[in-house]
Amino acid sequence: MDKTGCGIHAVYHLFLLWLSVCPLCSQGSWMWLGITSVGVHEKLGCAHLPLSHKQKELCARKPHLLPSIKEGARLGITECQTQFKHERWNCSTRRDPNVFGYELTSGTKETAFIYAVMAAGLVHAVTRSCSAGNMTECSCDMSLLGSGSLTEGWHWGGCSDDIAFGTSFSRRFIDNSVKNISARGEDALLTMNQHNSEAGRQGFLKVL
Numbered sequence: 589m590d591k592t593g594c595g596i597h598a599v600y601h602l603f604l605l606w607l608s609v610c611p612l613c614s615q616g617s618w619m620w621l622g623i624t625s626v627g628v629h630e631k632l633g634c635a636h637l638p639l640s641h642k643q644k645e646l647c648a649r650k651p652h653l654l655p656s657i658k659e660g661a662r663l664g665i666t667e668c669q670t671q672f673k674h675e676r677w678n679c680s681t682r683r684d685p686n687v688f689g690y691e692l693t694s695g696t697k698e699t700a701f702i703y704a705v706m707a708a709g710l711v712h713a714v715t716r717s718c719s720a721g722n723m724t725e726c727s728c729d730m731s732l733l734g735s736g737s738l739t740e741g742w743h744w745g746g747c748s749d750d751i752a753f754g755t756s757f758s759r760r761f762i763d764n765s766v767k768n769i770s771a772r773g774e775d776a777l778l779t780m781n782q783h784n785s786e787a788g789r790q791g792f793l794k795v796l
Contacts, residue, residue, distance in 0.1 A: 617692060618643060618761070619706055620685040621654075622661025629654050638685030643761060656717040657710065657761065664709025669701060695777050700758075703781045704788030707758050711792050715754030726753035755789050 620638050621629055629637060634654075640791035647654060665687075668679035677698055682689050691698045718726035728750060763782050 617685060617687050618657060619661045619665065619687045619692075619702075620667040621658040622663075622709075623681050623683070623687065624658070629658055630670070646761060652715075653723070653757075656713045656723070659717075660704065660710030660713035660758075662709075664702075665708035667709060668705045671701075671705075675699055693777065694715035695780060700784040700787075703784040704791065706788070707762055707785035708788040710758040710761065710787050711751070711754040713753050713754075714757045718750040718753055726750045751793065755793070758785075758789055 618637075618639055634644050634651060637644070637647065639647060647657075665679070665681060672679040677691065679688075679698075679702075681687050686692060688702055692702060693699070714723075717723050719728055723729060762785050
């Protein structure tokens with residue numbers, strides 16, 4: 589077995605061991621995919637990834653979306669660490685599925701930025717995957733594909749990214765997966781996280 593295969597195998601067993609000794613910690617985050625090695629998510633499978641119940645259902649129905657989700661998490665983490673590289677909190681990550689540790693649930697400005705940048709990262713990754721033709725659910729935005737009259741013939745106008753699908757998928761994957769949470773003390777944080785996720789999506793749209 590090569591070194592890459594050994595690495596994936598080791599991560600897989602460490603992850604399962606971690607879940608066995610800390611079952612409550614299994615309520616991690618999809619953001620963990622952004623720090624995993626290549627092939628880890630395929631090895632674990634949808635059922636064993638740190639996803640919510642609805643996210644696991646979506647993953648099971650459409651496993652081909654996992655690479656884009658993983659890429660979105662990686663982009664978000666990279667951007668977060670770039671923005672905060674000179675700050676006291678530098679968007680550091682942990683190897684376990686909680687990824688950002690306390691900052692992910694602290695309700696601070698750091699939490700707000702995490703949710704915003706991760707949602708934007710997912711929009712970006714899914715949109716680019718659409719544009720590249722890697723998804724059956726979407727493709728290039730046809731609104732810019734051409735113009736011209738019958739006498740002038742067809743004029744190629746380029747291929748714009750399907751940003752609408754990317755934005756919609758980000759909402760469905762991140763926001764809809766936790767809408768049924770109603771435990772006391774979590775409602776306010778949940779609402780704030782969803783608000784910041786949407787702010788991240790809208791911010792991404794503005795810079796296009």
